[in-house]
Amino acid sequence: MLLIHCPYCGMDRPELEFRYGGEAHIARPLDPSSQTDEQWADYLYFRTNPKGVHAERWRHTSGCGRFFNAIRHTVTDQILATYKAGEPKPDVVAGELGGGR
Secondary structure, eight states: OOEEEETTTTEEEEGGGOEEEEESOOOOOSOGGGSOHHHHHHHHHOOOOOSSEEEEEEEOTTTTOOEEEEEEETTTOOEEEEEETTSOOOOOOTTSSOTTO
C-alpha cells in the first residue's frame, strides 16, 4: 500500500484515503468556442501515459477533501513529491526524494 503525503494536512496517509484525479497541469483552452472538434476532443480525452515520472492530480477524499498534485513514477509507483494545487511543478528525478514529499 502506498503512503501519500497530503500537502494540506501535512500527514502521510494510506492510499485508500485518496482518489486519482487524472493528469496534472492540463490547461483549459482560453476560448473553447474557437477550438475545432479535433482540438476539443484532444483536450477532453487524450492524455500522456508515460513510462516513468508523471505529474498527477489527487484528492484527499477521506481527509481534507482538497485536490493536490503529485509526481509519481509510473513503473515503481514511488511518489517523488506532492504539492498544493496552483503551485509550480517541482523538478524531481526518480529516486531523488523520499517519503512522498
